[in-house]
Amino acid sequence: MSSQNIKPTESELEILRILWERGPSTVREVHEQLVKTKESGYTTTLKLMQIMYEKGLVKRDDTNRSHIYEAGVSQEKTRKMMTDKLIRTLFQGSSSKLVMQALGHHKVSKEELAAIRKYLEEMEKSGK
Amino acid sequence: MSSQNIKPTESELEILRILWERGPSTVREVHEQLVKTKESGYTTTLKLMQIMYEKGLVKRDDTNRSHIYEAGVSQEKTRKMMTDKLIRTLFQGSSSKLVMQALGHHKVSKEELAAIRKYLEEMEKSGK
DNA sequence: GCAAACATACGAACATTTTCGTAACTCAGA
DNA sequence: TCTGAGTTACGAAAATGTTCGTATGTTTGC
Structure with a gap:
């Protein structure tokens, strides 16, 4: 078992759903998807994903300027x-x-x- | 539709479960049950139930000193x-x-x- | 009648989650 | 090179949820 047992919050779950569907994505891409359902600012999405990264809920590749995120839990x-x-x-x-x-x-x-x-x-x- | 659509929080749900099982109960009774699983003070339980009352998640009969609460949502x-x-x-x-x-x-x-x-x-x- | 036990009300501290503003950096194009 | 758009990092406010201390009132038993 890895760090899978962390319970995502409501908002984190929304992001995970998008990542599961889209596969590896930038914050921008996730955000575009998100605002279709929900009013929110870009940096809000960014911050959420950064927190998720700290928690191990997502992985990321930061070799390029636009980091690529993907789900860290299945x-x-x-x-x-x-x-x-x-x-x-x-x-x-x-x-x-x-x-x-x-x-x-x-x-x-x-x-x-x-x-x-x-x-x-x-x-x-x-x-x- | 009545006020059923309010989503109970985690803690509120614990209390609802107890009320569903026990039926109408005092705060004391709910609390006794609650502390079997969870560390917490009496006034915490009381406060929670008061909030639930405001939200319509529970009903109460306050004719007696010890108010009797029951679930307000099925x-x-x-x-x-x-x-x-x-x-x-x-x-x-x-x-x-x-x-x-x-x-x-x-x-x-x-x-x-x-x-x-x-x-x-x-x-x-x-x-x- | 009085003290102890027990009840409610409620403000406020605390914890967690969500939101966003701002600074700083990078890159592309004129 | 300079500018503007796009990006990350991050602190902190705002919103929501949880916990508890204290004031105050009621009841019980002596």
């Missing part, structure tokens, strides 16, 4: 971390409760349903 | 809100991705799996 790990937390804090540690919540209150296409069911059957088979 | 709504948010922010809006994440990375008992599968089948049936 989407996968972050998803797991936050899902774990949600299950623990709001669903009494029961992942099946969360599953039913997600299935019950969100539109899921037929195809998705089928995929889930298949996934489930495999689990039941291969699992204990 | 566990159900809160679960939905936070699950929605997780799906939106980390799973590209796809609830099935979250479902697979939850199924894949958490221990789910055979019984739970079966229950989910049944639930799923019913959905597919009624849904079509």
Whole structure:
């Protein structure tokens, strides 16, 4: 395990999402993306990314004047971390409760349903 | 819609969880429960609950000296809100991705799996 | 009636997160 | 070379969340 266990703040998460989607990017590029959803100044984005760098949430290549940033934590790990937390804090540690919540209150296409069911059957088979 | 859309903070959520479990309770009772997990002073709990009252996150009956607090937002709504948010922010809006994440990375008992599968089948049936 | 225990209210310190202004440096083009 | 646009670094204000001390009021038991 590396320094992955740091919990990103709300704003940091927004930036991570952009980095996951775009891959390595400059502050400018991240910022352009960010302002599509959210009012904010360039140096705000810069500062946030600098802080994230100190925390190890992003990596950066500063050989050029415009530094290139990329995510330092994987989407996968972050998803797991936050899902774990949600299950623990709001669903009494029961992942099946969360599953039913997600299935019950969100539109899921037929195809998705089928995929889930298949996934489930495999689990039941291969699992204990 | 009432004032349900207020997002509880971390600490507020801890208190809500206790209120959901215990039902109407005094600050003292909530506090006793809280200190089992977390170091904190009585007036801190009190202050938090007062703030929650102002925000509408809890209701209270102050006819007696010891006020009786109860949750002002339901566990159900809160679960939905936070699950929605997780799906939106980390799973590209796809609830099935979250479902697979939850199924894949958490221990789910055979019984739970079966229950989910049944639930799923019913959905597919009624849904079509 | 009085003291001790217990309750609320509330200001304010503290901690964390977010926002931005400003200084300083680099680079490209006229 | 000079200027203007673009970049980083960084301090510090602003906003939000957490913690607690203290004042004050109420109740209980002796």
